[in-house]
Amino acid sequence: MSADKKNDGVIYRCPACLGTLNDVTIFADKDGIYRCLKCGYNGDYENLMEQYARFRSKYKLMKTRLTLEEQRQM
Amino acid sequence: MILNLVHRAALSDTYRFQQKCAHDLKLKTTVYVGTGLLDNQQVIDMVKADQAEYGDEVGIWLSALPGMPDTQVWLLSDADKQKVVEYSIDKYKEVFGCAPRAVSNYVLDAQLIRMIKEYCPEVTICVAGCFEEGVKVFHGCNNSWYLFSEGMSWNPWYPSKTQSIRPAENEEDWAGVVAVPHLSRDLVLGYEGRNDFFASHPANVQRGLANEGMIHEYDFNLADQYRMQGDFNDGFSYYQIHVGSGWLHHNINIIDPDEVTQALYLETLQYMRKLRDEGEVVDMYMSEFAEYYKKTVPIGKADVAVGKDILYGSGKHYFWITNPDYRVLVDTFQGGSIGDLRPYAGKYESFTGVDSESLVMNSYPYIIQSQYRSGFKNHYVDGSRTTLLVEHGGEKKDMCEYPSKVQKVNRVGEDVELCLAPVEMVFGDDFGVKLQTVYTFKRGGQIIITRNVLERTDAKGELKLTEYVKGCYGFTEYPEKMKGIRLTAGDGESFDYQYADRNLVTEGGREVSVSIPQITTEVVLSALTAADSTEIADGTLFSPFYTMKVNYTLNDTDKEVSTCLQIRKMTE
Numbered sequence: 001m002s003a004d005k006k007n008d009g010v011i012y013r014c015p016a017c018l019g020t021l022n023d024v025t026i027f028a029d030k031d032g033i034y035r036c037l038k039c040g041y042n043g044d045y046e047n048l049m050e051q052y053a054r055f056r057s058k059y060k061l062m063k064t065r066l067t068l069e070e071q072r073q074m
Numbered sequence: 075m076i077l078n079l080v081h082r083a084a085l086s087d088t089y090r091f092q093q094k095c096a097h098d099l100k101l102k103t104t105v106y107v108g109t110g111l112l113d114n115q116q117v118i119d120m121v122k123a124d125q126a127e128y129g130d131e132v133g134i135w136l137s138a139l140p141g142m143p144d145t146q147v148w149l150l151s152d153a154d155k156q157k158v159v160e161y162s163i164d165k166y167k168e169v170f171g172c173a174p175r176a177v178s179n180y181v182l183d184a185q186l187i188r189m190i191k192e193y194c195p196e197v198t199i200c201v202a203g204c205f206e207e208g209v210k211v212f213h214g215c216n217n218s219w220y221l222f223s224e225g226m227s228w229n230p231w232y233p234s235k236t237q238s239i240r241p242a243e244n245e246e247d248w249a250g251v252v253a254v255p256h257l258s259r260d261l262v263l264g265y266e267g268r269n270d271f272f273a274s275h276p277a278n279v280q281r282g283l284a285n286e287g288m289i290h291e292y293d294f295n296l297a298d299q300y301r302m303q304g305d306f307n308d309g310f311s312y313y314q315i316h317v318g319s320g321w322l323h324h325n326i327n328i329i330d331p332d333e334v335t336q337a338l339y340l341e342t343l344q345y346m347r348k349l350r351d352e353g354e355v356v357d358m359y360m361s362e363f364a365e366y367y368k369k370t371v372p373i374g375k376a377d378v379a380v381g382k383d384i385l386y387g388s389g390k391h392y393f394w395i396t397n398p399d400y401r402v403l404v405d406t407f408q409g410g411s412i413g414d415l416r417p418y419a420g421k422y423e424s425f426t427g428v429d430s431e432s433l434v435m436n437s438y439p440y441i442i443q444s445q446y447r448s449g450f451k452n453h454y455v456d457g458s459r460t461t462l463l464v465e466h467g468g469e470k471k472d473m474c475e476y477p478s479k480v481q482k483v484n485r486v487g488e489d490v491e492l493c494l495a496p497v498e499m500v501f502g503d504d505f506g507v508k509l510q511t512v513y514t515f516k517r518g519g520q521i522i523i524t525r526n527v528l529e530r531t532d533a534k535g536e537l538k539l540t541e542y543v544k545g546c547y548g549f550t551e552y553p554e555k556m557k558g559i560r561l562t563a564g565d566g567e568s569f570d571y572q573y574a575d576r577n578l579v580t581e582g583g584r585e586v587s588v589s590i591p592q593i594t595t596e597v598v599l600s601a602l603t604a605a606d607s608t609e610i611a612d613g614t615l616f617s618p619f620y621t622m623k624v625n626y627t628l629n630d631t632d633k634e635v636s637t638c639l640q641i642r643k644m645t646e
Binding site: 009010011012013018021022023024025038052055056058059060061062063064065066067068071072074 | 283284295325386
C-alpha cells in the first residue's frame with residue numbers, strides 16, 4: 001500500500017465518504033489527484049485539506065477545554 | 075475516578091513507546107498477551123522483564139489458534155472456543171507460573187465467559203464488550219466489522235450467565251467475573267454517532283478528526299465527562315485507556331504524522347498522572363479493580379450517567395440508566411422521550427459463534443431505538459420512541475418538539491429519580507401550559523413517568539394528555555418479523571400482530587400490553603392516575619411498530635398524570 005509523500009507517509013481517507021462516517025482510504029494518482037474507489041470524489045491535496053477542515057467545522061467545541069466544573073454547569 | 079490502563083504486548087517500537095510512557099509516569103498498567111504470542115519467547119521475556127521491574131499485571135487477550143478460522147474468538151465454534159480457552163490458560167500457567175486473573179477480548183459472549191470461569195476459577199475480570207459498538211461502526215468500516223455489542227453498559231457490570239452484556243439480577247444469575255467495557259465512550263456521541271471515533275483512545279479521536287494536530291482538548295474533556303459520573307453514582311466513576319500499538323504508527327485511519335499521534339497518547343496519560351497527583355484518579359490493575367468493584371458496587375445497583383455534549387456545542391443532555399431490569403436512554407432534547415430501551419427483565423438468552431442461532435449478534439435487543447428505527451417523524455410517520463401528546467381546543471402538540479435538560483438526579487434507596495427542566499407550550503388561542511417530566515426508575519422493571527402540570531394560563535382550559543409509547547424489537551436498523559407478537563387491552567381483549575393497522579380503543583381502560591415471544595419480553599403501559607381510555611395498535615409493513623396509549627383528561631384541579639411502563643419476562 002503506497003502512502004502519500006506530502007506528509008511523511010500519512011494515509012488519507014476520502015472526505016466525501018468520511019462525511020457519511022465511512023472510512024475509505026484514498027491515494028493520489030500520477031497527476032496528484034485523489035480519487036475515491038467508492039464514490040465520485042476527486043480533488044487535489046489542497047481540496048482534500050479543505051474538505052477535512054469542513055468536516056471538522058461541526059465540532060464547535062473541539063478547541064475548547066471544558067473542565068469538570070464547567071461540564072457540571074453545562 | 076478509577077483508571078485501568080491497558081496495553082497489548084507486541085514486538086513493535088510503538089508498544090515499547092506505550093510502555094515507556096506508562097512506566098515513566100508510574101501508572102499501573104495491565105498488559106495483555108495474545109494467545110498467539112504466549113509461545114513467543116521474545117515477547118514473554120519482554121513482558122516478564124516489565125513485570126519484574128514495574129509490576130505490570132499480565133493477562134490474556136484471547137485469539138484463535140492456528141488452523142482455526144481466521145475470525146474473532148467470540149465467533150468460533152463451541153469446540154474451538156473451548157480449545158482456545160484451555161490452551162491459553164494452560165500456556166499462561168506454564169509461562170508465568172500462576173493462573174491469570176484477567177482474560178479478555180473486545181467481546182466475550184456468555185459461553186466464553188462460562189468456559190473461562192469453569193476452566194480457571196481464578197479469573198476475576200474480563201474486557202467483554204464495546205458500549206454501543208455495532209451498526210454504526212459496521213457501516214463505518216465498509217460494512218466489514220462484525221462486532222455487535224449494543225445495549226450494554228458504558229461502565230463495568232456483572233455479566234449474567236445467559237447473555238453476557240445483560241447485567242446479572244443476583245448472585246445466582248451472575249457469571250462470576252467482573253466485566254468492563256473496552257474503552258470509555260462518549261455518552262452523547264456513542265448514541266448519536268460512531269462511538270469508535272469518540273472514546274478514551276486518542277487515536278480513535280484522531281480517526282474522527284476531533285483534534286487539529288496537537289490541539290486535542292476532547293481527550294481531556296472526555297475524561298472529565300466520565301469523572302462527572304461520580305456525582306450520580308455515589309462517587310464511583312471508571313475510565314479505561316486501552317490502545318493497541320498499531321494505532322500509533324502509520325495507521326490507515328489517521329491523517330496526522332506519527333509524532334503527533336504518539337504525543338497525543340503521551341499527553342493523555344500525563345493528564346491521568348496529573349489527576350492522580352491531585353487525588354482525582356486512582357490507577358488500578360485490572361484484577362485489583364475487580365476486587366474493588368465487588369466490594370464497592372453491589373449486584374443489582376443502578377448505574378446512572380448524564381451525557382452532556384462536549385464536542386458539537388449543541389447543549390444537549392442525555393440520561394442513561396442501567397439496572398438488571400432495563401437500560402434506558404432519555405433524550406432530553408426530544409422533550410425527555412425514551413430514545414433507547416433494552417428490556418433486560420425479559421432475560422433474552424444468546425451467545426455468539428458458528429454454533430449459535432445468533433451468529434455474530436451479541437447486542438441485547440431493543441424495544442425502542444430512535445436513531446435506527448425512525449424516532450420522531452421526519453419524512454414519513456414516526457417510529458420507535460415515547461412522547462407525551464398534549465391537546466387543547468382540538469390542537470395537538472408533541473413533547474418531542476420541546477427540548478429540555480436534566481435538572482436533577484436523585485437516588486432514593488434502589489430507585490433513581492430523574493427531574494427534567496420544565497417546558498412551556500402555547501396554543502393557538504394563547505392557552506399556555508408549563509409541564510415537567512419526572513421519571514422514577516424502579517427495580518422490578520417499572521419506569522414511572524409523571525407529568526406535572528406546573529402552570530396553566532387558564533385553570534379551566536381544556537387539557538388532554540396522552541402517554542404514548544411506540545415500540546418494536548430489533549438488533550439493527552432493519553425491522554424484524556413482528557408476527558407472533560400479541561397485543562392486549564386491559565379488559566383482556568387481544569389480537570395478534572398482523573401488519574393490519576388495527577387500533578383497539580378501550581373506553582375506561584387503564585392498561586395495555588404487548589407480548590414479544592421473539593425476545594421473551596412483555597411490555598405493559600398502565601395508568602396510575604385516572605384515565606379516560608387506552609389504545610393499542612399494530613402497524614403495517616411500511617411502519618412495523620406497535621403503539622400503546624393511555625389517554626387522560628385533566629380537570630381544573632388536576633396537577634399531574636402518572637403512568638407506569640413495566641418491563642417483564644413474558645409468561646406463557
